[in-house]
Amino acid sequence: MAERDYIVRATAADEFIRAFAITSRGIAERARRAHDLTPVATAALGRLLSAAAMMGVMMKGDKDVLTVRIDASGPLNGLLATADSHGNVKGYVGNPNAEAPDRPDGHLGVGAAVGIGVLSVIKDLGLKEPYVGDIELQTGEIAEDITYYFAASEQTPSSVGLGVLVDRDGSVLQSGGFIIQLMPDVPDEVISVLETNLKGLPSVTEMLSAGYTPESMLERVLEGLTPEINGECGAAFSCNCSRERYRKGLASLGREDLLSLIRGDESVEVVCRFCGEKYEFTAEELKQIADAASDGNNKE
Numbered sequence: 001m002a003e004r005d006y007i008v009r010a011t012a013a014d015e016f017i018r019a020f021a022i023t024s025r026g027i028a029e030r031a032r033r034a035h036d037l038t039p040v041a042t043a044a045l046g047r048l049l050s051a052a053a054m055m056g057v058m059m060k061g062d063k064d065v066l067t068v069r070i071d072a073s074g075p076l077n078g079l080l081a082t083a084d085s086h087g088n089v090k091g092y093v094g095n096p097n098a099e100a101p102d103r104p105d106g107h108l109g110v111g112a113a114v115g116i117g118v119l120s121v122i123k124d125l126g127l128k129e130p131y132v133g134d135i136e137l138q139t140g141e142i143a144e145d146i147t148y149y150f151a152a153s154e155q156t157p158s159s160v161g162l163g164v165l166v167d168r169d170g171s172v173l174q175s176g177g178f179i180i181q182l183m184p185d186v187p188d189e190v191i192s193v194l195e196t197n198l199k200g201l202p203s204v205t206e207m208l209s210a211g212y213t214p215e216s217m218l219e220r221v222l223e224g225l226t227p228e229i230n231g232e233c234g235a236a237f238s239c240n241c242s243r244e245r246y247r248k249g250l251a252s253l254g255r256e257d258l259l260s261l262i263r264g265d266e267s268v269e270v271v272c273r274f275c276g277e278k279y280e281f282t283a284e285e286l287k288q289i290a291d292a293a294s295d296g297n298n299k300e
């Protein structure tokens with residue numbers, strides 16, 4: 001079991017390949033506890049958080065933010081993960097209680113839980129408009145969907161492996177993944193070595209259970225292609241919510257809507273969708289926020 005979560009970056013085959021790998025048990029377990037997720041929901045969100053964290057560190061800007069959103073018909077009722085470029089990631093599922101039958105191979109039925117729908121990647125790179133790429137879900141197993149996204153939306157042939165192993169008590173035993181990307185004009189012989197390696201590759205959770213680290217996973221996937229590990233970055237489930245942020249959020253509702261929330265002296269509890277943190281606002285506070293909002297909102 002890995003001690004801490006982190007991401008490594010590597011290149012191989014004279015930089016015709018770039019690669020990322022993550023170990024993310026802490027991230028997936030934190031998500032499970034924050035949202036009280038069923039095993040299949042833990043697996044689905046854990047996979048998406050791992051992918052988003054790696055895609056986050058691919059971004060160059062300090063303040064860049066990436067969101068991967070899945071809108072789909074399955075019992076999970078969609079899921080979403082948001083990452084920055086420093087290994088911080090957070091996310092949630094539409095329905096934390098989702099159940100789905102296991103697959104015939106005994107794995108959790110992530111594809112069935114996700115269902116049919118669309119995967120969108122939204123990158124806020126500090127430009128006027130965010131970059132948005134949409135694809136149809138291929139299997140709902142998430143790794144295949146992200147692979148297809150890279151090919152169809154970013155024209156970058158990739159191989160993505162993601163896995164979450166859930167214990168009998170529902171806690172996360174292993175979580176992690178990798179992303180391998182081919183740069184333009186990659187020689188055919190490099191592709192054929194990579195394909196052979198991928199064919200014989202155990203699953204991500206098998207590798208992690210056998211003691212593989214992100215470094216050794218990449219060395220295995222890129223065997224014979226002179227991989228070079230050239231960076232590491234800590235990774236964590238991290239939410240930037242605060243009481244002040246929610247106070248501002250409430251203020252933006254406007255006076256009428258805010259007043260309609262107040263029932264006598266009862267306080268209102270706001271729960272962060274991303275991390276489950278609860279913030280309580282008393283009726284008195286809500287009235288104050290509403291009064292302040294009416295001052296600021298008299299343009300209409």
Ligand SMILES: [Zn+2]
Pocket residue numbers: 239240241242272273274275276277
């Ligand atoms: Zn939060």
